[in-house]
Amino acid sequence: MIDVDEIRNPQIQMFGLTGADTVYTFYHDETNNIRKLHVGEQGLNVPELKTFVLGGVVHEGPQRPLDLSSLRQVMRIQPSAHEIKLKHVAKGEFLDILKSSKLTAFLQWIADNDLMLHYHELDPLYWSVVDVIDSILPELGNSMLIEYHALLKSDFAEIVRHELPFVVDLFRRYDYPDIVPQNREPFLNELIDLVERNAGLLDEGMNAMMLKGVLQAGRSLDELAFIEGFSARKLIEDFSAFYRNRVAVFKNSKHIMDMETEIRDAFEDVQLSCNGEPFTNYLFSDSHSEAGIQLSDIAVGVIGKMHTYLSQTSAEEVDRERAALTGAALENAELLRDLIDNSNAANRAFLHHVASLHDIDKLDRFLRFADGRYA
Template sequence: MHNIEVPEKYKLYYDESNNMRVFSLREGKYNIDSDPNQKISPIFVLAGIALKEHQSDLDFVALQESLRLDKSAEELKFKSIVALKAGFTPYQALKFTLGNRRVQNILSWLVEHNVSIHVFSINTAFWSSLDIVEDLLCFDASMEETLSQHYYKDCLYKLIKNDKVGFINLLNEFGYPKIEKPKAVPFLKALHDFNRDAWVKLVPKDLKDADPNGLCADLMRLGLFMYKRLELNADELEFTLVYGNDEKYLIGDFSNFYVNRISTFPASEHILDEEDKVKPLIDSVFAAMEKSDTYDYDFIKSNESLPIQVADCVAGIFRVLLAYLEDSSLEDVKLFLKGLNPMEQKTFVKLKSLLEGSIEECGMLFHTVMVPADIEKYEVLFADQLVRHGPNGFV
């Protein structure tokens, strides 16, 4: 991730969406895959609003009153304004969100009052697999392979999505991510064979029908990349980057993501939704860095802060948006834009305007760890404007 420090002063309000707190392996699934009838996105979002010093007197009460929330709604939160059904597909969830008048009104209010938003997002399944490719690049990788690392990481994620159950079972068999040196070669051989079995099933009967840019071709190139490591330096092979967490724990906790955002804006004040388990971890990290007094951050109850409640709405909107991109194809995204009704189109324009203004204010307000293929979809959705200007975190 980036270690850039932003000197400008903001008052940043945060809330998170899809906070799984721990990301780990179980038999044939991730710990978040608890409901077989519901597809759970692996994307964690930490987002909110960024106020400049002269914006301390913004009337959030007026915003809340204008939304005319149901009397049963205790707070102005995403789930209280957008009643997503459990069975919604990512496509349906995004359409439903964009078609919500309260979402549109919140976005309009933020645009009209020149309020910036900030977004940090990470695809936890993608993030958890990156070290495999990065470790392999340490062993006699050519310049071309090194420059193509984003491509290989993208291919590996496509392999995961192609057969998630089989991939997770393979990881469990070798105690991933704790791959000790004696297991390094057997693990890579098993992964290579798993990949080969996947692409063999995709080879068309008539090779003239083969798509050089299709999934089969991608997995074949990934297989060649792994095979070269086995042939060139199998005796030296080890997974030093992978080896770090206990078996089955891909991400032990999410505190580092909070630390990253706080340390990126050292001159700013950070107000976060209360997280009893996260705060002590953040405190200990900054103490170990001897920077306990460097950063101004606090965790408070969301019912005591309307700006945090608005931050929850921002985080929820982006969770829905990014879950759709992760689930869709590039062609799906192109068709999605053409299929928006007037209400959805108006909300989308507000969202795009808000993003553009926020990134113009400060590119570091937007940071994402995304699958390269999803970056391309994002650029199509927002016409190349956003990701190129914001320092994205795909690695």
């Protein structure tokens, strides 16, 4: 068993979260769950990495009825459709679905019915590679560098993304994250070369020098704690930990999750507890019978497409495409911005990103939050 306080307390302290004790009702669905991410002889087991999103809609207080009849009517959903899903709203990639008038109706309905958005966003590539920096930086005892921890990881991920085939082959050759001691220095030397030839990707020359310096310093360490002694070539084993985190952080709330058998089985294999007693503030339910899960399917589908688009698009192109929005696409971008902004204002713990600062900056650029920034 895992005690929920062992999961939640460090996160509350680390991120300065408030409002985690408030009672809410969360509905959860997911998108882009690749199950596992491994390095094989021919490369990654997944042909295209998209952003994983776990989230949906949430409201304050105990569970209340959610009547979707008015939403189905305004979205013109046929009676033969037993549930509403993203495919009933729009199809295509992020910029395509933004043009949908049905998406306008959906986002406005969410706002009008006192619902908020919540989500945990995870870039699987970022998550898989930043252990390199996390293995080195805390061991150096340099308080100035620690201040740039998130930026260093973001810069490293940016360079890795630019030369992903090379890095995947590097991971294969060195059995990352199971680097043996004798390979520590040659592994880091290849990463140093990678940074040197891609220094121009980073905004400031100092950024590349700082990143290179951290990797160089890693060669003198006795171990690289997070990339030695783990399963060779296995980058992500499953996503159940992110479900547990959401359930644990909001332990006084009710969590209604779409029935994902692998996640349900993982919860059964490693059960949660509180003060030594079984802890079950969650349940797995069928989307047919839970209107909140149907709403969450659409919400996470849109958010997942948005964050995947941002991770695959340059900041300059994001600026150009945002400036070109008109009509329904512009209205939907503004509605989505307002929903995210209001949710963040209601409770900062609703929204969590495991992603590059550069991609979060692109979120600011595209949605254009009123204060010019989003955390």
